[in-house]
Amino acid sequence: MAANLPGPAPAALPMPPGWPARIRALAAGELTPVVPRPAATVVLLRDGEAGPQAYLLRRRSSMAFAAGMYAYPGGGVDPRDAEASPGWAGPSPEVWATRLGVDPATAQAVVCAAVRETFEEAGVLLAGPDPHSIAPARDWTAERAALEAHELSFADFCREQGLVLRSDLLGGWARWVTPAFEERRYDTWFFVAALPPGQRAARDVGEADRVAWLSPAEAVRGYGEGRYGMLPPTVSVLRELLPVRTARQALEVAAARTLTPVLGEAELRGDRMTVRWSGYEELTIDGHYPEEGPADDPR
Numbered sequence: 001m002a003a004n005l006p007g008p009a010p011a012a013l014p015m016p017p018g019w020p021a022r023i024r025a026l027a028a029g030e031l032t033p034v035v036p037r038p039a040a041t042v043v044l045l046r047d048g049e050a051g052p053q054a055y056l057l058r059r060r061s062s063m064a065f066a067a068g069m070y071a072y073p074g075g076g077v078d079p080r081d082a083e084a085s086p087g088w089a090g091p092s093p094e095v096w097a098t099r100l101g102v103d104p105a106t107a108q109a110v111v112c113a114a115v116r117e118t119f120e121e122a123g124v125l126l127a128g129p130d131p132h133s134i135a136p137a138r139d140w141t142a143e144r145a146a147l148e149a150h151e152l153s154f155a156d157f158c159r160e161q162g163l164v165l166r167s168d169l170l171g172g173w174a175r176w177v178t179p180a181f182e183e184r185r186y187d188t189w190f191f192v193a194a195l196p197p198g199q200r201a202a203r204d205v206g207e208a209d210r211v212a213w214l215s216p217a218e219a220v221r222g223y224g225e226g227r228y229g230m231l232p233p234t235v236s237v238l239r240e241l242l243p244v245r246t247a248r249q250a251l252e253v254a255a256a257r258t259l260t261p262v263l264g265e266a267e268l269r270g271d272r273m274t275v276r277w278s279g280y281e282e283l284t285i286d287g288h289y290p291e292e293g294p295a296d297d298p299r
Contacts, residue, residue, distance in 0.1 A: 015273065020289040022181040023266045023273055033180040036187035038106065040114035041074025043173065043237055044122055045247035046195040051215055052247045054238065055122060055201050056228075058210040069229045070212075070219070072237075073121035074114070076186065081116065082109035084155035089131035090168030099172050100189055101259060111167050114191050116154040120147050123202035126170065126193060127163040134196040135163055169193050171254025173240075176233040179264035179275065187261070190237055192254050194247035216241040232264065232283045 025031035044055040056070045082105045091099075093108035100107050115126045123144065128134040143161075146152040158165060170191045178185035195201065203211055214222070216238040222228035223235050230238075244250045267274045275285040 015275075015285050015287060015289060018183065019181065019266075019275070020273060022183070023268055023275075024291070026181045026266070027268045031181065034183065034185045036177055036185040038077040038110060038113075039075060039186040039188040040077065040110050040117060041072045041188055041190055042114050042118045042122075042170070043072050043190065043192045043241070043250075044118060044124060044195055044201060045192060045241075045250055046213065047247050048213070048215065051245055052241070052250060053213040053215050054219065054241070055195075056212050056214055056219065057121065058212075069231055069234070071231070071234055072190075073118045073124075074188070075117045075121075077109045077113045078116070078150065078153070079109075080153040080155065081112035082106065084153055086112065086127075086155040086158035087164035089128075089164040089166050090170075092167075096167065096172075099259065100175070110189050111170065112154055112165065114170060114189070115165050115167075116147060118193065119154075120144050121202070124193075124195060124199050125163075126166050126196065127158060128166055129162055129164070131164060131166070131168075134166070134199065135161070137199050169196070171251040172259055173254050173257060174233065174237060175259045175261045177261050177263045179266065181266055188233065189259070190233065192241075192247075192250045194251065216244070232277055232280065233262070236277075236280055236283065 022031060026033070045052045046055070047053075055073070057073065058070050059068060085093075085108060093104040093111070096107035096111050097104040100110060102110070119125050119140070123140065125135050125140065143152070143157055147154060147157060157163075170193050172189065173192050174190040175188065176190065177187050201211070201213075219228060219238045220235060220242070223230050223238075241250060244253060262277055262279065264275050264277045267276070271288050271290045273285075273287065273289050277283050
């Protein structure tokens with residue numbers, strides 16, 4: 001587990017300001033948990049002089065979810081990702097269904113969302129004209145904008161461009177579910193992928209005010225020092241990548257990983273609150289939060 005890996009230990013996590021009130025409401029039966037929305041995110045890796053680097057986006061402060069946090073390209077599943085199948089190369093949706101622990105339609109949607117979001121947000125296209133090649137680099141600005149605006153489905157995009165989705169370029173890494181007390185909840189599958197030769201990741205991203213290529217060690221150290229804000233799954237995946245020496249090795253390691261869902265759970269005892277993620281004890285948030293006070297004000 002992440003707690004056993006080498007590297008700097010993260011700093012103590014603060015309790016986000018909206019959590020105490022919602023944790024109390026859930027414990028009192030006054031809050032109905034939101035149904036998690038299926039989502040996918042991709043840790044895009046490239047090989048640097050000292051080892052792999054991950055592509056991270058700092059989400060704009062105006063974003064409704066994880067504002068100001070560093071994250072990987074990703075987002076929610078588009079219903080059309082399940083309804084229309086793009087040209088496909090690599091492990092089939094049926095194979096991915098077994099890997100992800102879902103039905104084939106959901107597996108197709110999740111894998112499609114992973115490739116689509118990587119293209120929309122990072123400009124990196126994990127697809128090619130045939131099962132053995134990658135689409136050449138070009139200006140895809142208009143197509144990315146149409147996908148982001150939901151004017152074009154990814155299946156239609158692939159069909160129009162004569163491309164097949166390369167599911168073999170993805171490795172399933174982890175699955176995290178947003179805690180029940182959160183206002184916005186996601187059931188998110190994390191994938192790893194190597195930056196294809198000849199492609200470059202976008203430097204300007206609409207939902208981000210900064211992009212950075214960081215080694216896992218640098219990112220984890222910056223998180224521990226308070227320079228890089230990250231949600232628990234983001235920093236945990238980076239810690240798990242610390243022993244990896246190349247992007248290709250990350251894909252090899254991914255093949256042997258289990259994708260058991262990780263869910264944060266809250267415990268309330270008087271004014272003391274504890275939030276734990278099973279298997280990730282280093283992320284535990286624990287403290288006293290009186291019923292009145294600024295820490296209890298919902299966002």
